[in-house]
Amino acid sequence: MDSVLAPFQYDFMQRAFVVALFVGALCSAMGTYVVLRRLSFIGDGLAHASFAGIAIAYLRGANFYAGAAAATIITSLLIGFVHRRGRVSLDTAIGVLFTGAFALGVFLMSRSPRATVDLQSFLFGSILGVSPFDVAMVVGLGLFVALVVGALWRPLLYTSFDPIVAEAAGIRAGFVDYALLVILALTIIVALQAVGIVLVAALLVTPAAAAAQLTKRFVPMMLLSCLFGVFSTVGGLYASYELHASSGATIVLLATLLFFVTLAISAARRPRRAL
């Protein structure tokens, strides 16, 4: 029993597990919207875009969260604006803006003489290095995003399914789209701490994609997605400790494994379905 609980004897591991729990639940819940609205690319895009803000914050000695939040929110609003006003498809708008913002971050960093070890951790995750302040940020932002999703629950579902009829009925589909992009951006900032820029997209997509294999109802899909997300982050963190491996990579590999298990279950069921 002692050896099972061994990782929990360290403060930094306790903090890491709290962050893993919140990030897993939050990302995979938001992932339900990402998968149903076919926004997989946006998770990757916004995570990369945050790098511009992280770089500026780092070089000016400003707060990491403020920099990442500003860059991600500005980019998500610009993506929405370019898409709505510029006759540019959403994936193209994301592609243009996220590469631009990421390049801006790299450009600024490359001109700085301050070589960076810290910034590596933003690219590849630093869940073992989170401070008590980081834990508070993750929990606080997580609760805020949950509140917004709760308040916009029905408009989000209606506009995800049938935005045109929802709009005719008086639901402000444009506002709901912007609100979703902003809370998605906040979710990504939270997730950056845990698994890093490169692996955020996986947590926003894979658990929800796995859940979609097993259910045809929205609420069960979101709950299953959360379950898979938390299992991946907490289980992955634990496994990475035992295997002496990268925590971010282990988390994503576990999520990927879960996806293929659900795919196999779904494929095995299919011949018996009425479809």
Add this chain to the structure above:
Amino acid sequence: MTTTAAPAQNQTYAVEVHDLHVRYDRVEALQGVDFALPRGTALGIVGPNGSGKSTLLKTVAGLVQPSQGTVRVQGRPPRELPAGTIGYVPQIEDVDWQFPVTVRDVVGMGRYPRLAPFRPFSAHDRRAVARALDALDLGSLADRHISELSGGQQQRTFVARAIAQEPLLLLLDEPTTGVDATTEDALLRLVRGLVADGLPVLMTTHDLDRANEWFDRLIVVDRKILADGVPDDVLQSGAYAAIREHTHVHGHHRADQHTH
């Protein structure tokens, strides 16, 4: 039509469209459409493919902005109406049929516009959904996933959602195209019942054989209104037949590309 638009008189019309022009890029889909629809009236809109019928409905729904002219629903621009006022059933539902919702979930969405955040469904909301399911004979299909429905059942689901909304104006874009006779009869009875209760209905159709059963008034549209009156008079005037002939001979190439 008199030009003295007294405020009190405005209230008597559910929909007022004045000098409506709508432009998509270089194509002017509507070129000066005028009509007014009183409450408790079913107005049919007929015209060839690409004549602007669907555009007219979308503009009344507030989904398309006029390039010129005005649209008033209950005396106000459509975008400024209280949520839940307009029930709209598009011609082709371009939804993801794998989306994780059942028939009951979709019909329940009709209640969403009127519900405050965090507020659970009231007894009235549940009754409205149950009545809409009943009215379209969907009771036994309520817990089916939407991918497991026939075309007619899908169409009835979307009409039921609009009915569950308890709208003050119902817009139906070719609801009878491609559905079975049973569904068509059910829709006809439903629409006539709602109109008898005072609901204004605006509906496009290709089916002229039963126009006098469906509608109190019929307009023929080909970017402009070519005829307007009770269905039998309009059909006997030959305005629609002339358009059909015109379409057949010359074709509406740009317009046809729009619809396919």
